[in-house]
Amino acid sequence: SLAPVLxxxxxxxxxxxxxxxxxxxxxxxxxxxxxxxxxxxxxxPSSFSLAAARMGWALQDVVTLSVVARPVVALNAHLHxxxxxxxxxxxxxxxxxxxxxxxxxxxxxxxxxxxxHLGGQAERRIDTRxxxxxxxxxxxxxxxxxxxxxxxxxxxLSRIGGLxxxxxxxxxxxxxxxxxxxxLARLAPLPGQLLWDxxxxxxxxxxxxxxxxxxxxxxxxxxxxxxxxxxxRNRDTLGVPGLQLIRGKAPQALDGLEPPDAIxxxxxxxxxxxxxxxxxxxxxxGRLVANAVTLQSEMLLMSWRERHGGExxxxxxxQAQPLGxxxxxxxxxxxxxLDMTKPLDA
Numbered sequence: 107s108l109a110p111v112l113x114x115x116x117x118x119x120x121x122x123x124x125x126x127x128x129x130x131x132x133x134x135x136x137x138x139x140x141x142x143x144x145x146x147x148x149x150x151p152s153s154f155s156l157a158a159a160r161m162g163w164a165l166q167d168v169v170t171l172s173v174v175a176r177p178v179v180a181l182n183a184h185l186h187x188x189x190x191x192x193x194x195x196x197x198x199x200x201x202x203x204x205x206x207x208x209x210x211x212x213x214x215x216x217x218x219x220x221x222x223h224l225g226g227q228a229e230r231r232i233d234t235r236x237x238x239x240x241x242x243x244x245x246x247x248x249x250x251x252x253x254x255x256x257x258x259x260x261x262x263l264s265r266i267g268g269l270x271x272x273x274x275x276x277x278x279x280x281x282x283x284x285x286x287x288x289x290l291a292r293l294a295p296l297p298g299q300l301l302w303d304x305x306x307x308x309x310x311x312x313x314x315x316x317x318x319x320x321x322x323x324x325x326x327x328x329x330x331x332x333x334x335x336x337x338x339r340n341r342d343t344l345g346v347p348g349l350q351l352i353r354g355k356a357p358q359a360l361d362g363l364e365p366p367d368a369i370x371x372x373x374x375x376x377x378x379x380x381x382x383x384x385x386x387x388x389x390x391x392g393r394l395v396a397n398a399v400t401l402q403s404e405m406l407l408m409s410w411r412e413r414h415g416g417e418x419x420x421x422x423x424x425q426a427q428p429l430g431x432x433x434x435x436x437x438x439x440x441x442x443x444l445d446m447t448k449p450l451d452a
Contacts, residue, residue: 108132108135108136108139111136112139112140115140115144121136124150125149125150125151125152125153125156126149126150126151126152126155127149128147128149129152129154129170130172130174130194133145133147133149151225153221153224153225153249154168154192154194154249156221156224156225157192157221157224157251160219160221160224160231160251161219161251163190163192163251167190168190168191168192169184169189169190169191169192170191170192171184171191171192171193171194172193172194173193173195173196173200173204174194174195174196175196176196176347177342177347178200178203178204178207179207179342179343179345179347180345180346180347180348181193181204181207181208181345182207182211182342182343182344182345183265183317183320183344183345183346184254184345185208185211185213185254185260185345186254186256186262187254187255187256187260188254188255189254190251190252190253190254191250191251191252191254192249192250192251192252193249193250193251193252194249195248195249195250197246198243198245198246198248199244200244200248200250201218201220201232201239201244201248201250202239202241202244204218204236204250204252205218205236205237205239206239208236208237208252208254209236209237211260212256212257212258212259212260212261213236213255213256213257213260214235214236214237214257215236215237215255215256215257216235216236216252216253216254216255217233217234217235217252217253217255218232218233218234218235218236218239218250218251218252219232219233219250219251220232220244220248220249220251221248221249221250221251222244222245222247222248223245223247223248224249228245230245232244236252261273263344265317265318266287267286267289267290267291267314267318268283268284268286268287268290268314269283269286269310269314269344270283271283273343273344274308274309274310274313274336274340274344275308275336275339275343276307276308276336277333279307279308279333279373280307280308280310281307281310281311281372281397282438284421284423285397285421285423285441285443286310286311286314288419288421288443289311289395289397290311290314290315290318292393292395292443292445293311293315293368293370293393293395294368294393295315295318295319295322295368296319296322296367297319297321297322298319298321298322299319299322299323299367299368300322300323300324300325300365300366300367300368301315301323301325301366301367301369301370302324302325302327302360302363302366302368302369302370302384302387303315303324303325303326303327303370303372304327304356304360304369304370304371304372304373304374304380304384305327305328305356305371305372305373305374305375306326306327306328306333306337306351306372306373307328307333307336307372307373308333308336308337308340309326309336309337309340309341309349310340311370311372312324312325312326312337312349312370313340313341313344313346313349315368316346316348316349317344317345317346323348323349323350324346324349324350325350325352325363325364325366326349326350326351326352327352327354327355327356327359327360328351328352328353329353329354329355329359331353334351334353337349337351338351355374355377356374356377356380356383356384357377357382357383357384360383360384360387363387365387365388365389366387366388366389366392367389367392367393368388368392368393368394368395369384369388369392369393369394369395370395370396370397371384371394371395371396371397372396372397375396375397375398375403375407376400376402376403376406381396381406381410385414385446385448388448389448390448390449390450390451390452391447391449391450392447392448393445393446393447393448394416394444394445394446394447394448395443395444395445395446396443397441397442397443397444398441398442398443398444399439399440399441399442403442404442407444410444411444411446414446416444416445416446417444417445417446418442418443418444418445419442419443419445420440420441420442420443421440421441421442421443422437422438422440423437423438423441424436424437424438425438
């Protein structure tokens, strides 16, 4: 807790921290609560710097992560052959948990190096493959270096919007791949921005929004209990455990939520008050995208556009499928997409 330190404001106080306190450290936590001119930070080499030196890796080419009081499944978003990760462990059990996760995701051949007590007299390293991890005793103070290598079972998943539908567990309520790619392009995620995914279904839009930038956030609003469970499993599998699930039905469930930079309405667009509430709560300059399949929802979007402006797009997707000995085009249901940007003076 920072409370004892904050209670000493206006009193000269020294806070001792190992490594670089501004890198996943107490300095960064204090900086969010204390003015810059009230602090002087004197950093030492971080554990990431020491680990990169031990491994001979260029630090600017390495993905640095922390699982200190954070879900380990966040690693899933970064697993690709050739990627190098430096992961701050939560405790001595973290290497074992990481090794199991890597093996389960098809990255068992990845080289793992556990670095204990970096920079200290008790410094030690353990080198192995994730699939060969034998649960040796590990010091609580450790960092895991991972040189990712996939086996044949791994699924390489791009961060570009439009993951295969098979990447998600769903009950049929899923924004399909091609429509999802178009929708995400219209939502235009930017670093640090917040999305409301209203009627989230399996959570695909909100999950892919967060995969584009590590600092992007999502509030997924979903009323169905079964789909809530799908969202939770999908967010972990695809490496965005920070996605926040809001259990409830719009517009009532939107009360008190942080105003978003963008809103996607994939379900419940015809429910009274949903569009109005979303538009009212959207930040000035924010984007709203709503998809419609039925005639009733399409008519509502057309009426909304007449009153508020925006761009309507009809999406027709056809896929080649067998027809006897030949192939033919099978049309999916057309999607009407409304894309709006809220005026800055609204």
